Amino acid sequence: MSVFSHKPHHHDHDAERFVSEVVRASRERGLRLTPLRREVLELLAQADKPVKAYDLLERLRDRHGNAAPPTVYRALDFLLEHGFIHKLESINAFVYCPHPADSHQVPFLICDVCSSAVEVCDERVAELISAQARALGFKPQGQTLEVHGVCSDCREA
Template identity: 75%
Template structure:
């Protein structure tokens, strides 16, 4: 992790892999007294292994390949649990899901989404959330959810 001079911007490089992420979620679930059922864990593993945003119906297709009888409501219930507990993020603009880089802590983060390869980079900079909160407060607005998605072209696609 490298910090900016303000100490608030964090650029995280996650080389641990999907298994380490799933283990971190299992640990966070135990600490919070949450039940990570086998299906919830399997959906989480599929999202972590994807390495980029994945759509619910792609998850359903993968589950059907493994089990044959997976239904949309079961996938959506698992996704709801994972979202509600901060283990994954939903990218609204592309209707897809990504694993959260910090499953043990509740936070709102912006994402940089590549319109060519569909990669999504979580931007860990608490100043963005603080600025939005301050602006909302100035307008007398109380935010309940925050999603900031910036679309463009990633470094790898720009090189290609």
Template identity: 75%
Template sequence: MSKQATGKFHTHHEGDPQGFVDAVSHASEERGLRLTPLRKEVLELVAAAGKPVKAYDLLDQLRERHGNAAPPTVYRALDFLLEQGFIHKLESINAFVSCHHPAEAHQVPFLICDVCSSAQEVCDARVAALIESQAESFGFRPQAQTLEVHGVCKNCSKG
């Protein structure tokens, strides 16, 4: 968990797509991973979106640039990025979002606005610890967790 994992939102690389891509490139090098040109391009598209983006929207953008991009190509790149923790998949809306701190393995909840589709990554060690503690009390061993809270963000509730 991040050193900044407190009750506040973690904002590493938020609003800085190039900083995010640079951080992922650095983390890939440190881990001995191959960030192929296609993986990097998909990563750049996810980062530039600024909000959750669906796989077929990424495919459309790649086709505009390359013409021959196919769904399996995009899904393989997304699978790699997910496996490495560089992006997150928001299951409830079937979309992908960049991770605010890609060098760290973690599980975090998201606040998803049902009006503008923004998603805020909430990095708070207390939330993860509470879920793990509750699971343990039931004798349950979690292997992955995705907590998605839907509602209306501050910007959309002003109207």
């Protein structure tokens, strides 16, 4: 079963709200959230867990039979650039960002069992690491913070 085919559950509401929030933010900032970009965003929001580029591509082809890799990568680039989604470098996957309004740099907890990924909404790690970097004369500009392990749901099972 694909990450997309799932019964409605409590997260669908979050997904919809998230998409409308991005729509609004794009309007405010004068960004062009084109149909293509929006579709990719919706796919990510519906999946509610990290998705790989080729899974997105496959899904896009349902409605755009001609979609090629650059189609999805360009949309992802746009969404990344404006902070609407994140890329998880350690698993080459993309995930929507539940609070795209405030720019932030937070760690992700990636479950190696169910492959869910949640943000740790706490800037302390990012701040500590930035402080340590600056203390070494390094000017920090971006962070990749990913923790692998087993989430609480999977530990119970």
